[in-house]
Amino acid sequence: MKKILIVEDETALREVYVMLFSMEKFEVHQAHNGLVAIKQLKAVKPDLIILDVLMPVMGGIEFLEAVDIQKNYPGVKVLVLSNLSDPKTRTQVEKLGASKYILKASAAPTQLVTVVKQLLG
Amino acid sequence: MTKQKPSKKSAKVLVSRERAEAEALFFSIGEGAIATDELGNITRINNVALEILGYEVQDVIGKWYPDTFIAEDQNGRPIANIELPITEAFLTGKPVFKRVFYRRKNSTRVPIALTISPIIIDDEPVGAIGVFRDITKEVELENSKDEFISIASHQLRTPATVVKQYMGMLIDGYVGKLSSEQTDMLAKAYEYNDTQLHIISDLLKVAQADANKITAVRKETDFVTLLKEVIASEKSSYDEHQLTLTFTSNPTSVMCVMDPLHMRMVFENLLSNARKYSPDKGKVNVVLEASPTQIIVRVSDTGIGIAAADLPRLFHKFSRIHNPLSSASGTGLGLYWAKKLIDLHGGTVTIDSKVNQGTTFTVTIPRDHNA
Numbered sequence: 001m002k003k004i005l006i007v008e009d010e011t012a013l014r015e016v017y018v019m020l021f022s023m024e025k026f027e028v029h030q031a032h033n034g035l036v037a038i039k040q041l042k043a044v045k046p047d048l049i050i051l052d053v054l055m056p057v058m059g060g061i062e063f064l065e066a067v068d069i070q071k072n073y074p075g076v077k078v079l080v081l082s083n084l085s086d087p088k089t090r091t092q093v094e095k096l097g098a099s100k101y102i103l104k105a106s107a108a109p110t111q112l113v114t115v116v117k118q119l120l121g
Numbered sequence: 122m123t124k125q126k127p128s129k130k131s132a133k134v135l136v137s138r139e140r141a142e143a144e145a146l147f148f149s150i151g152e153g154a155i156a157t158d159e160l161g162n163i164t165r166i167n168n169v170a171l172e173i174l175g176y177e178v179q180d181v182i183g184k185w186y187p188d189t190f191i192a193e194d195q196n197g198r199p200i201a202n203i204e205l206p207i208t209e210a211f212l213t214g215k216p217v218f219k220r221v222f223y224r225r226k227n228s229t230r231v232p233i234a235l236t237i238s239p240i241i242i243d244d245e246p247v248g249a250i251g252v253f254r255d256i257t258k259e260v261e262l263e264n265s266k267d268e269f270i271s272i273a274s275h276q277l278r279t280p281a282t283v284v285k286q287y288m289g290m291l292i293d294g295y296v297g298k299l300s301s302e303q304t305d306m307l308a309k310a311y312e313y314n315d316t317q318l319h320i321i322s323d324l325l326k327v328a329q330a331d332a333n334k335i336t337a338v339r340k341e342t343d344f345v346t347l348l349k350e351v352i353a354s355e356k357s358s359y360d361e362h363q364l365t366l367t368f369t370s371n372p373t374s375v376m377c378v379m380d381p382l383h384m385r386m387v388f389e390n391l392l393s394n395a396r397k398y399s400p401d402k403g404k405v406n407v408v409l410e411a412s413p414t415q416i417i418v419r420v421s422d423t424g425i426g427i428a429a430a431d432l433p434r435l436f437h438k439f440s441r442i443h444n445p446l447s448s449a450s451g452t453g454l455g456l457y458w459a460k461k462l463i464d465l466h467g468g469t470v471t472i473d474s475k476v477n478q479g480t481t482f483t484v485t486i487p488r489d490h491n492a
Contacts, residue, residue, distance in 0.1 A: 010279045016286040023295050083278060085322075087338055087382060105282050105318045109289040 002120055003027045005046035007037040007063070008081075009055040013104075017050060020109050021116070034058030038067060046076060047120055050112075051098070053082035053089060061089075064096035077119040081107065147250075153233075155251045161186045161207055164248070173233070173255045175225040186251075192221040193230065195333060210237040211246050220256070232260045264332070271328035274321045281321060285314050323454040327438065330461040337380035337465050344375045344384070344416050344486075348409060351388045355396070362401045366392070370409040375416060377488040383462040384486070390459045391420045391482050398444060398480070399424035411488075418484045426476040435472060436460045 004026045008014040014030055021028045029044045031037035035058040037049070053060040060080060069076055078098040082089065083105060090101045099119055102112070147154050153170030157163055163181050171178060174190060181189050186207055192200045202208060206217040216238040222230045235253040239246045288311045290296070292304060299307070329335055352368050359366045388407075395405045403423040410417045427435065427442060434440040439453040463470050468486035 010283075012283045013279060013286070016283055016290075020286065020290060020295070023290075105278060105285070105322060109286055109295075110293050 001025065001027045002048070003029065003044055003046040004116070005029045005031065005037065005040050005044060005049045007031045007034065007049060007055070007060065008052045009033055010052075017112075020112065024113055024116075026116075034060060034063030034066070037063055041067060041073065041076075048077040048079060048116060050116075051078055051080050051093075052104075053080060053084055053093070061092060061096065064093060064098065069097035079115060079119060081112075150252070151254075153251075153253045153255075155186065155190075155253075157186050157207070157249050157251075159245075159247050161211075161249070163189060170253070173225075173231060173253070174223060175227055180226065186249075190223050192223060192235075194221070197222070197230070206235055206237045207249055207251065210239045210249055214239055214241055214244075214246065232256050234259075267328045267331045270324055271332075274324040274328065278318070278321050278325075281314060281317050285311070285318065288314060320452050323452050323458065327454050327458055327461075330458065335461070335465060337383055339378050339380055341376055342379055342381045342384070344377055344379075344411070344418075345370050345373060345409065347381055347384055348388060348407060348418065351385055351392060352407060355389070355392045358393070359396055359405070362396065362399075362403075364396060364399055364401065365404045366407070367404070368407045368409075372409075372411050375409070375411040375488075377416060377486070379466055379486065380462075383465065387459045387462050387484065388418070388420070390455045391484070394455065395420055395422040395424065395480070395482075398422065398426075398446065400446060413488070415488055416486045418486075419481055420484075421479060421481040423479045426478055426480055427472070427474040428476055432472060432474065436470075 004021050006014055006017050006021070006028060007030075008017065009032050011032070014032065018028050018030055029040055029046060031040045033055045037051075037058075040046075041049070051060045051063065058066070060082070064078070067073065069078060078093075078100075080090075080093045080098045080101045081104050082101070083103065084090075085103060093101060100115055102115065147156065147165065148167045150167070151169060153173045154165075154167045155163060155170050156165040163184055163186055166176075166178060166181055171181075187202055187205055192205055194200055200221065206219045206221070209217045216236055218234070218236045220232065220234050222232050225231055232255070233253045234256050235251055237249055237251045240248040240250065288307055291299065292307050292311060326335075348368060348370070352366060356366065392405065392407070399405060399422045405420065405422045408419045408421070410419075425444075425446065431442050435442065436456050438457045440457075441453040460470055463484060463486070466486050468484060470485075471483045472480060473483070474480040
């Protein structure tokens with residue numbers, strides 16, 4: 001069973017993503033900020049991380065900078081799910097190793113599932 | 122009382138009286154007032170103006186207006202002499218209204234609403250009068266309103282996104298098969314939730330633009346390819362209404378420096394408006410012309426047109442023009458947003474419209490704008 005780590009500070013949103021991917025038969029873990037996500041990443045070793053950008057304590061960009069995914073976790077895919085539509089943020093997270101960037105408000109559940117399955121091959 | 126021919130003496134009294142009245146008006150009105158001669162040198166200033174700008178009368182009389190009260194734009198950049206309201210008033214012979222910032226004597230900035238009117242005698246400008254007021258409080262109010270819209274929209278977006286996910290999961294059968302009635306109702310709810318999210322996103326974009334937080338990420342882009350892509354993305358909605366969408370361009374490629382994402386939004390907006398305001402089977406033409414310095418794009422439709430009375434408020438925030446062809450109402454932010462993006466690129470947009478005949482939007486963008 002593939003493992004997904006969902007990093008999202010909004011509880012209601014995190015809950016719905018957890019429900020969606022659990023129903024899709026993934027092993028789902030969650031974190032409400034980047035700092036908790038670092039601990040989870042080490043403990044769980046997920047196959048894919050769904051990552052929000054703006055979060056209190058530690059945001060998605062700081063998380064990516066801190067863990068250096070490409071170097072330390074080369075097999076782990078990162079799907080960034082954010083409401084920030086500016087190209088600067090997108091370029092920045094892509095440079096830091098994110099495989100895909102989706103706008104939160106425009107992502108339908110089926111689209112999220114399709115992208116996650118594609119990323120996991 | 123019998124009517125008498127005015128004597129020379131009474132005519133002189135009349136002139137002196139008029140002069141005294143003008144003077145009293147100048148010095149007693151509640152707004153700042155500055156008068157200049159034909160060269161733009163300050164000849165008079167009232168107390169309100171001195172108070173707003175923190176000067177003494179002897180500091181300014183006889184000095185050149187543009188050098189004494191330096192007008193700046195929102196970003197603190199001095200406005201070039203040729204673009205100053207006083208220059209425009211002298212050149213056009215018409216009153217000019219503008220919001221600018223002035224530096225006080227103590228170098229702090231004050232936002233003001235300024236009207237400069239030229240004084241014309243025998244078709245020659247012999248001076249100008251500037252009347253202005255301090256709009257600090259209005260600007261503060263606008264800023265807090267923008268901030269409120271921004272915070273409220275942010276707060277609305279998460280719950281609306283959560284609703285979208287749950288409804289999407291229901292529609293996709295995650296918790297069991299639905300009847301066709303249930304699917305239909307949920308599909309409607311999903312569609313309106315999507316509209317809600319679009320409105321929220323528009324409000325946030327506009328709030329950002331109003332707070333000058335939008336920056337263009339400029340890069341070399343082929344305008345012809347960009348327009349072709351926009352047209353291709355609109356095609357299916359045009360086909361649905363049997364509308365013909367054509368594109369003509371004299372060059373096959375035009376490179377220019379601009380933010381492609383912003384320009385895409387501008388033309389998506391114009392094309393979607395042209396579609397919404399055109400009856401089925403109508404025509405929409407996009408024509409691109411390029412000169413070495415600028416690009417001109419005309420979007421013309423054979424739609425219902427815009428009444429002359431509606432034209433001035435077309436680019437205003439939240440202004441919506443009644444559309445008899447559609448019950449769905451927009452946010453009234455699309456054209457406001459499009460104009461903001463065009464302004465950001467140093468461009469202009471003009472409209473030519475005839476009711477029941479159609480509308481043409483003409484967008485002019487400099488090919489290399491580095492503001």
